[in-house]
């Protein structure tokens with residue numbers, strides 16, 4: 001009805017798995033979700049004349065939530081790939097990423113991805129990392145709900161490596177008190193993050209892309225980038 005139409009014009013319902021610093025996370029004692037994606041989607045919503053209302057949804061529940069129309073967009077460090085593009089529309093790419101590994105500091109056997117054979121690896125469920133390692137021969141894969149769970153499992157010696165997105169691994173090592181672990185240089189893939197929308201929402205896709213373009217042109221994108229990734 002008209003109430004619903006009014007609502008949709010003002011509020012952009014965003015889904016994100018708030019477990020992926022520095023893209024989306026929540027600091028203790030902070031009420032608002034923080035991170036690069038959070039700042040970017042708030043800026044995009046503002047540009048569109050609406051306000052972002054962000055819901056925390058487990059990563060593997062995001063596309064189902066979009067398909068059920070519980071949310072309008074996903075921003076969650078989500079890699080654009082063919083499999084997902086069957087189910088959702090993606091915006092233009094907004095961040096270049098890739099996959100790396102975290103191992104224990106005293107790890108000698110694992111130096112690159114080819115060394116994973118014969119080892120146990122933890123990944124976040126539903127991610128490109130999970131797909132990648134499940135395709136590797138001789139690798140035992142443990143799928144957990146969040147990257148934090150994966151890092152805990154590594155420290156507890158339940159697994160020998162964590163495969164996860166490079167900027168998240170780097171942030172974990174540098175910004176947190178990551179004791180006893182190190183991230184490796186070897187990079188497995190080049191991935192682009194995109195904002196996802198329902199297949200039947202081409203109008204929203206155009207609005208999001210226009211807003212993203214505007215933010216790149218007016219320097220706002222760079223400001224947000226510098227805030228989270230600048231040195």
Ligand code: ARG
Pocket residue numbers: 016017018019020024059076077078079080124126127128129165191
């Ligand atoms: N880039 C990877 C993927 O798309 C991982 C994303 C995980 N995001 C998150 N918020 N936990 O599969």
